[in-house]
Structure formats: structure tokens, C-alpha cells
Amino acid sequence: MTFFNATLILGTLAAVVPIALHLLARREPQRVVFPGVQFLRPKLTSQRSRLRIRRWWLLALRVLAVIALAVALARPHIDSALSSTWWTVGLMGLTGVGFLILASVAVARGMGRSLAVGVAVAGVVALLGSLFLGTRTWATSGDLSEGNEQPVAMALLIDNGPSSKRLIASSNGTSISRLEQAIREAATVIERLPEGSRLTVLDRSATPIGFALDSASARLRLSQMKPLANPLPVQERMDAAIELLRSSDLPGKQLVVVSDWNAASWKPSAQTPAMQPEDVAISMLQVDAMGNGKADAAESNQINRFLSSPKLVDVAPAPGVSIPISVSVGMESTSSSEGQSLNVTVQLSLYERDPSLPVIRDGDLVLPRLRGVDRASVTVAPGANANVVMTLPPLDLGTHHAVVELVGDDAFDWDDRRYLTLSIPVPPRVLLVGADADERNLLGSALTAPKAPDDDGAGFRVAGVAYSDLSAVDWQLIDAVAMIDPPIQIDAASQSVVSGTGLSKNSVDQLIELSLRGGGVVMMLGPSTEVLGVAKSNMATDGSPATDRLLPRLIRSWRVPSPGTFWEVRSPSHPILRPLVQLDDQPSWSSFRVNRYWQTEPTTGAGWQSLVQYAGNQHGAILARSIEPNEPKGKNGRVAVLTTPLPALSKETRSWNQLFSAADAWPAFVTWRGLMQWATGVSDQAMTVSVGATALVPESDAANQAIGVSKLSAEAIAELSVRLYPPMTEARESNGEVVISEVDVAERGGVFTETNEVGTTFLRGPGYWGGYSTNLDPVWSLDDRVTATEMDQRFGAEQWISSDSGEQLSIRGRVGGSPPVSLHGPMMLLAVVVFLAEQLLSNRFYRTSGAAA
Structure with missing residues (x-):
């Protein structure tokens, strides 16, 4: 056992005061003779015996109260590794006191003398055993004094994450930041370091660390710290500090972390294993617990x-x-x-x-x-x-x-x-290709709203042509193209384009060339698309034709029984869908039914990403992929495929879906704009x-x-x-x-x-x-905090200790030493209990004396 204020142990000498008062208060009784006094003498003798016992117990309680108070003020600490031994000492002492009380009761009630002597002897033996064991443990235990003179290798880690910029109120009522308070407490720890100690001061920056030359350089490092908006993880900096401490030849190694325990910095995750360095002691100084709670109380009144x-x-x-x-x-x-x-x-x-x-x-x-x-x-x-x-x-x-x-x-x-x-x-140049002019105009207006497509202030330069006019298009002037219900014929076995009355192979090659030079292609499949022959499932992708760059492998046109299916978003973070998910009101896709679409092969390993699928199955609704450019530093091309057409308002496509024909078609409107913004690259920034x-x-x-x-x-x-x-x-x-x-x-x-x-x-x-x-x-x-239980999960319950301030931090100058356990609270409680017992017994004594008089 160690006393952090050992000089206050001299206060136990005050125990002679109640003894002196007790002796001085004894007065010799005067003899007064009354008639028939001989009949009262036996009763008086018995009463004197009882009063004498109570007086001695009253004296013992008063002495014990003074001693307990003096010991409590001396702040006794014990080694946690010896806590079980000290518990044994305490229990033996209580047992001895209990036996002495029983012996007193036996004498007071006139029980057998042999019983009282036996119980008293047992009590004395228990007290002597407790005294012997306590003295032996005290003499053999290590020094736990705060003023440990053994040099120690210490790392002071200051948590200067963003939350350290928050303001708190200091003891004098002024507002300071948490980082300023942490620096003050760290400076106090530096002042208390024993002579010959090694010290390093680090924060959550990427600055290399090393032992400071002297305390002045350590304080200079402290004064230069500022809150960091993007700090390194706490555990990464703790690992660096522990590795540096292990390089020291000093036996005592201690890591002191000064932090506010903000959850964003400290909350353990599945990727954060528990740290349990057996050769380095870990101590925590919690910023908002400093100043006896004054800072915390003032901070709770700060509104953020x-x-x-x-x-x-x-x-x-x-x-x-x-x-x-x-x-x-x-x-x-x-x-x-x-x-x-x-x-x-x-x-x-x-x-x-x-x-x-x-x-x-x-x-x-x-x-x-x-x-x-x-x-x-x-x-x-x-x-x-x-x-x-x-x-x-x-x-x-x-x-x-x-x-x-x-x-x-x-x-x-x-x-x-x-x-x-x-x-x-600069407004991108978009080409809309479709057989129905009304559908082209509708999509063009939706893309440039609230401006008209031909307005110079529109965000896109939109032009529209029919499929029959594609041969006259100068593709070098186009940034992206959208094909509305393309009339493309594909051989089911080879997935290659079959030249005919529809979209020719030359036009397909132009689309592929557009994607290879960084352009965008959007294909919205509908009834005009044809797959000739029978598609084979799970076909190999090696040596696939260039058509695979524009279309995933098509299987067949899929009809859905009434009332149809609807879209389910799978990749909300994709740029195509990002404008949609950023809105406060999310669409109810079940109100926008799809009755028919093209079924495609699963896209795993083929370069295609399924962004939206149909409810109830894994069939893709919106698929996207990137195309590697021809130029070494060129921009990637983009291709997106809708397996059901937009806007599906023509006579041929009206029965396929209700995405644009529903009562409120804003989800399809936003999705269409997201498609073209992604295809033209304006959403990349x-x-x-x-x-x-x-x-x-x-x-x-x-x-x-x-x-x-x-x-x-x-x-x-x-x-x-x-x-x-x-x-x-x-x-x-x-x-x-x-x-x-x-x-x-x-x-x-x-x-x-x-x-x-x-x-x-x-x-x-x-x-x-x-x-x-x-x-x-x-x-x-949000200033959420981690709890002590979460800290236990991170470090191990026996590997770290918390402290309220730099003054109270225990500097642990020995390897593997267990943390000190304070007995200040229990001793203060014992002093209060003994004082209350003395008050109760003294009141009973004086009340009995008054009644006897």
C-alpha cells in the first residue's frame, strides 16, 4: 500500500485527543447514603459494568474515526495485482472486530466467562493475523507513488481531430477549445516526469515521430498543434507511438492519450482489432472530464x-x-x-x-x-x-x-x-435518333428543361434524326447519342448484327467508334429490336463480337402478366441514379408498371453493371459499362442500355411500360436526365x-x-x-x-x-x-462519445486506465506493473460510518445515564 499524501498520516496522532478527553471527563463518584441503599448496590454494580463497556467502545469508535479520516486524506493506493491479498487483510480485521463485539455482548449479558474469553481470544488472534499479513504485504509491494522517481519512456498522443476545435469553458469562465485544454493537461504531465525520462509528443498528423531532446522542445511541439480536418486514425498513431516506446531501453513504457472520446475517432469497427500491448501501459486523459466537471457543465450549455x-x-x-x-x-x-x-x-x-x-x-x-x-x-x-x-x-x-x-x-x-x-x-452535343418525331421532341424538351431545345441558354445542344437519316450524320460533332427503340437485328447464336432494313452494321460501327473516342451511347430497346434464331444460355464471352460493347447478350422479349412488374434500384450511388436518390422524396416505383422488356444474360464478368433490375427476378432494367479508349490518355466511353423503351408513347411502344405515361412521371424524367448527364460526362466532376x-x-x-x-x-x-x-x-x-x-x-x-x-x-x-x-x-x-465498455473492447479491460487530469495521472515507471487502485473512497466511507456509529452509541450512552440519574 502507498499513500500519495504520506505526510497526512501524521494526522493519526490526533487519536490521542479523544483518549485524553475521555480520561479527563472521568469524575470520581460521590458517596451519598440513603435508607435502603443496600438493596440498590447489586443493581448499581451491574449497571456500572454495562456503562464501563459502552464507554470503552465509545472511546474505540472515536479513535477509529480520527484514524480513518487521516488515512483517507493521505489517499492510499494499492496495487491491483495485490487487491485480493488486501481484501483478505480487511476481512480478517473485520472478523477480529466482530469477535470482540461478541465477547463484549457476552460479558454485558452475564454469559459464561469461558465463552467470552474464547471469543475475545479469537478476535485478538484474527486482528494480529490481519496486522501481520498487512505489514508483510505493505513491505513487499512496489512503490505506486505519483512522484515516482524511476525514469519512464512516455508518448503523449494529443487527439487533435475536428472535434478538438469545439469550445468549452475553462475554470475561470473563459471559452477555450478542447485542444487548448488538452495541451494544458499534457504540459502538466511533462512537468511531473521523473528525471531521466524519455518523451515524445505526437498528434494525428502524418508527421514522423521521435523522442524529444528536452522538455522545452516537447512543449514547443505542443504549442504548434492545431485541429486537423482530416486526421489519421487514432489507432494508427498509437501503433507508431508503441513501436517507438519499444525501442527505448528504459524498463517503464507508458502511452498517454489525451482525447475527448469522440465517437467519430474512437468507435471500434469490425476492422479494428483490440490492442493489448503487454509491455506498454496505456493511460487516458478525457478532455471533458477535466476541471472537476466545470468544463463539462459549461460545455453542455454550448449550442451547436x-x-x-x-x-x-x-x-x-x-x-x-x-x-x-x-x-x-x-x-x-x-x-x-x-x-x-x-x-x-x-x-x-x-x-x-x-x-x-x-x-x-x-x-x-x-x-x-x-x-x-x-x-x-x-x-x-x-x-x-x-x-x-x-x-x-x-x-x-x-x-x-x-x-x-x-x-x-x-x-x-x-x-x-x-x-x-x-x-x-459547354453544352454537350446530343443526338436523339428515333422513328417517332414526337418522342424525340419530348425527350429533347425533358433534357433541356426549363429551356427549349433550340434555346442558346439550354444545358444541352440537342438534335434529332430518324434512323433513315443516320448516313448523313457527322459523328465527329456528336458527344452522345440516344437510340429510341433501335431497329437492330442480332443473330442469336453469334450476337452479331445482321444487315438488313434496320440499323446497319456500318451505323453500329460508328456508334462503337464514338464510344472508343470517349463519347456516350444510350440504347433504349423496344419492339423494333429483333433476335434472330434461338439464343443459347451462358455463352462464352471470349472472342465475342464488337456488338457486345453496345449491347449485353439478348435472350428474348419477356412479357409480364398484368398488372406488370416495376423497377428496383440496385446501385443508388451510380452517377446515373445519383440525381434521383439525392431528392428528399423518393419515387414509388410500383406506380410505374412495366409490362414488357428484353431479357439479357447475367452480366457477371462481362463488363456490364446492372444498376436497376425488375422486381421479383434478377433481370436487368438499366445496364451500364465503360469502354476503354483508343488513345493512351483518352477518356473512357460510356454505354447504357434500357431493356424497355423510353418514352414509350408511340403506337408501337405504348404497351411496354408506363414510365412516362403515368400520372406523375417525374422519376422517369429525372432518370432520363441522369442517363444523358452520365453519357456526356458532365456528371463526372x-x-x-x-x-x-x-x-x-x-x-x-x-x-x-x-x-x-x-x-x-x-x-x-x-x-x-x-x-x-x-x-x-x-x-x-x-x-x-x-x-x-x-x-x-x-x-x-x-x-x-x-x-x-x-x-x-x-x-x-x-x-x-x-x-x-x-x-x-x-x-x-454530432458530438457522440464512446463508452468505457467500447474502450475495453479496443484495448482490453486490464490494459488501460482512465484519469481525470494531468495532476492525477499515475506515472507508471515499471514494466508490467498493474495499475494502482485508489482506496480514498472506501476509507472516506469508513470514516463516515464510524462517525455515525459513534454518534448513535454516544446518544444511547448519555440517554441511559440521564435515566439512571
Whole structure:
């Protein structure tokens, strides 16, 4: 056993005070003779005997109360490995006290003298055994003192994930971040390290680690830490720290993790095995448990409002048209905000498109002017989200950057501003081929809505021809083609095109060539498609004809009994279906019946991906695949196949489905737009991403493509080098220094993986102005915590110990030593129980004495 405040053990000397008072309070009784006093003497002798016993027990309780209080204040700790031995010592002591009590009762009630002596001897023997065993265990146990002078190899891991940026209230009432509080506690631990210890300080960045030269360098490393938007996993950094500690020759090795236990950082997953390093002690300092609960109480009163990442209602916005943006507003549910709604104001701002900015002037980063374009207010309840639709004004061709922000401050500001980058592309050229002019016009209008197909401001350049006019088409001017109910004849055995009155083999070759140079082909099969002969099931794919690039292997036309079947989405994350699943209201596909479709071979291993299937079977409804380009650096082609036609409004196709003929055909409308956006490549861009995700930007400026300001050849585009400016938040927090690096957008293929900061990255160069935006993952807006049970699953219940502050952290300077167990609480409880027993016994004693008088 060890006392962390050993000097307070001297307080046990105060036990002589109740003894002195007890002796001084004894008064010699005066002899008073009354008539018949001889009849009272036997009774008086018995009463004196009982009172004398009670007085001695009262004295013992008073002495024990003083000793228990002094020991409790000295904060005794025992080695958890010896806890069973100390339990034995305690039980033997209690047994001895119990026997002495029984002996006292026997004497008081006049029972046999031999019985009282025997019980008393047993009690004395038990007490002596308890004293001997306790003394022996105390003498042989190791030192558990907080002031351990043995040097230790220690790693201090500071959890500086996004949640460390949250504000809490310190003991003096000022607001500080969790990271600042963690740094303070880590500095306290550094001050308490024994002489000769080795120390490393690390965070969740990818910075290499090593032992610090001295405590001053460790403190400097602490002061330079900042919250990270895209930190490395906690376990990865713990593994690195443990490996470094094992390289030390010091016997004591300890890893101290200072964290807020945020679930996004700590929640174990199926891929996270439990860590149980037997040679390294793991200690936890929980940030919000510091300051005796003051910080936690103040933090519970902090309200956090947050925004979701903004989304474009239309994936490919058209130039000259107002652009709606959807964003949801929420408020974190806390004990103080429960049941209280809050009125929140949201503002939408737009950076002006200025090819000369950003630029460095006098060492400062000058950004384009940010102007507000829309504002809205919404009432938000705790734990619930409210959707807000805001509108950007009509924009020109090219890349544009916007910011959505909440007006006002709260406990966590990283989720109060969301950044958005969008591109207004050069309208792709789409060719609609179909026998029915009304069907072509309907699909063309649906594709360019709300503009007309012939409007210069439409998002697509749409042209329509009949199959008989395909020979006059210049395919070099086409970006994508959609074939409505193509009259193609296919041999069932070879799956090759049979030339005839339908779609000729030459036209099929032109479609394949379009896909090989990066174009898109959409085939919507209907009654005009024919399969000649009998198709064989499970045919080999090796040596298959080129037709397989445009169509999966067709088997037969499948009829469905009334009332028909309907679509079931299998890959909602695919770009074709992404505009559909992003909507708040999801379609009820059972209202859009399909009565007939083409059955295809299973697509496993054939390059085709089934995105939508028919309910009740595995038959594909929408299938898609990519085509490898001819050019080494060319763009992949795209082919999508619908096994039932759209819009199915002609006399020949009307009986096939009700996708466009139902009462409200908006799901088919959105699906059709998603098909063509994917086929033309306008949905490929990922210019607004979460931190850590890959951003995809256009390789050339759409504005320059359209107006011809600096026409660039393919060779010039390949050599285009633009400057990458860091996010504006990084520029403001870099001690006045802005880092600029040269990048080649074309060589990268428009791919940027350096998305570790929150904000907007501006790209500017000769004839180029663009960039991308990164937002914090929404999971950090909810401050969920892991529990001690989940920590046990991660580390093992016996391998880690929690502490409330750096002052109370046990520095464990020995290998394999079990953690100390505090007896402060039990000793305080014992002192209270003994004091209450003394009060009860003293009240009974004085009441009995008064009655006797």
C-alpha cells in the first residue's frame, strides 16, 4: 500500500485527543447514603459494568474515526495485482472486530466467562493475523507513488481531430477549445516526469515521430498543434507511438492519450482489432472530464448549429438560368437545448469570377470579392434538420465558387460554413435518333428543361434524326447519342448484327467508334429490336463480337402478366441514379408498371453493371459499362442500355411500360436526365467533396472553350501549368505566409487528392480559372462519445486506465506493473460510518445515564 499524501498520516496522532478527553471527563463518584441503599448496590454494580463497556467502545469508535479520516486524506493506493491479498487483510480485521463485539455482548449479558474469553481470544488472534499479513504485504509491494522517481519512456498522443476545435469553458469562465485544454493537461504531465525520462509528443498528423531532446522542445511541439480536418486514425498513431516506446531501453513504457472520446475517432469497427500491448501501459486523459466537471457543465450549455454539405438540385446547371441549391440546417440536441427551437439565418455568397485573382500582394493573399446573393431564415428544433433551398443567380460558363454560412457564432464553427464549387460546362452535343418525331421532341424538351431545345441558354445542344437519316450524320460533332427503340437485328447464336432494313452494321460501327473516342451511347430497346434464331444460355464471352460493347447478350422479349412488374434500384450511388436518390422524396416505383422488356444474360464478368433490375427476378432494367479508349490518355466511353423503351408513347411502344405515361412521371424524367448527364460526362466532376476525398475538376476552362479567348491545342493543354492556392482558411492560419505550388491539371487528369483542409482551393493559370471546395464530414457535427465498455473492447479491460487530469495521472515507471487502485473512497466511507456509529452509541450512552440519574 502507498499513500500519495504520506505526510497526512501524521494526522493519526490526533487519536490521542479523544483518549485524553475521555480520561479527563472521568469524575470520581460521590458517596451519598440513603435508607435502603443496600438493596440498590447489586443493581448499581451491574449497571456500572454495562456503562464501563459502552464507554470503552465509545472511546474505540472515536479513535477509529480520527484514524480513518487521516488515512483517507493521505489517499492510499494499492496495487491491483495485490487487491485480493488486501481484501483478505480487511476481512480478517473485520472478523477480529466482530469477535470482540461478541465477547463484549457476552460479558454485558452475564454469559459464561469461558465463552467470552474464547471469543475475545479469537478476535485478538484474527486482528494480529490481519496486522501481520498487512505489514508483510505493505513491505513487499512496489512503490505506486505519483512522484515516482524511476525514469519512464512516455508518448503523449494529443487527439487533435475536428472535434478538438469545439469550445468549452475553462475554470475561470473563459471559452477555450478542447485542444487548448488538452495541451494544458499534457504540459502538466511533462512537468511531473521523473528525471531521466524519455518523451515524445505526437498528434494525428502524418508527421514522423521521435523522442524529444528536452522538455522545452516537447512543449514547443505542443504549442504548434492545431485541429486537423482530416486526421489519421487514432489507432494508427498509437501503433507508431508503441513501436517507438519499444525501442527505448528504459524498463517503464507508458502511452498517454489525451482525447475527448469522440465517437467519430474512437468507435471500434469490425476492422479494428483490440490492442493489448503487454509491455506498454496505456493511460487516458478525457478532455471533458477535466476541471472537476466545470468544463463539462459549461460545455453542455454550448449550442451547436450546423449545415450539411450543399447540393445542386440539377447536377449539370445550364448557363443563364438561376441555380437552386439545397442545404439542411440542424441543431445538436443537448440537455440545455432540449425542447427549445431556434431561429437560424442562412446566407449564400458568391465569389466573383476574376481570372486575375487570387494573387499575392505585399505578402497577402487577395481573393476575389465575395458578395451575398441570397438569405433565408428557418426554425430548427434540437435533434432535427430543416431543409432550405437557396438560389444562385444565372452564371456564365466556367467554374464558380460559393459559400453557404450560418449567421452568428456557436460552439463549433467548422460546420457553420460550407463551401461549394460548380462548373457551368459547354453544352454537350446530343443526338436523339428515333422513328417517332414526337418522342424525340419530348425527350429533347425533358433534357433541356426549363429551356427549349433550340434555346442558346439550354444545358444541352440537342438534335434529332430518324434512323433513315443516320448516313448523313457527322459523328465527329456528336458527344452522345440516344437510340429510341433501335431497329437492330442480332443473330442469336453469334450476337452479331445482321444487315438488313434496320440499323446497319456500318451505323453500329460508328456508334462503337464514338464510344472508343470517349463519347456516350444510350440504347433504349423496344419492339423494333429483333433476335434472330434461338439464343443459347451462358455463352462464352471470349472472342465475342464488337456488338457486345453496345449491347449485353439478348435472350428474348419477356412479357409480364398484368398488372406488370416495376423497377428496383440496385446501385443508388451510380452517377446515373445519383440525381434521383439525392431528392428528399423518393419515387414509388410500383406506380410505374412495366409490362414488357428484353431479357439479357447475367452480366457477371462481362463488363456490364446492372444498376436497376425488375422486381421479383434478377433481370436487368438499366445496364451500364465503360469502354476503354483508343488513345493512351483518352477518356473512357460510356454505354447504357434500357431493356424497355423510353418514352414509350408511340403506337408501337405504348404497351411496354408506363414510365412516362403515368400520372406523375417525374422519376422517369429525372432518370432520363441522369442517363444523358452520365453519357456526356458532365456528371463526372466532383468539385465539392468532403475532406480526404478526391476532387475531379475540368481539365480546361469552359469559358475559354466557348468564347475562344486563348484557344489551346491538345499539345498546349498538356503543357498547361496552373498555380494551386491553398484554401483561404489555410492562408489565414499560416502565420501570414501563403504557400504556392505549381501543378499540371492536364497531366493529373483533373484529379486532386490534397483535400485535407476545409475551404475553397483556387486554380489559376494561362487561360484557366477553376478550383474545388472541401467540407468537413457531417459526422463531426454530432458530438457522440464512446463508452468505457467500447474502450475495453479496443484495448482490453486490464490494459488501460482512465484519469481525470494531468495532476492525477499515475506515472507508471515499471514494466508490467498493474495499475494502482485508489482506496480514498472506501476509507472516506469508513470514516463516515464510524462517525455515525459513534454518534448513535454516544446518544444511547448519555440517554441511559440521564435515566439512571
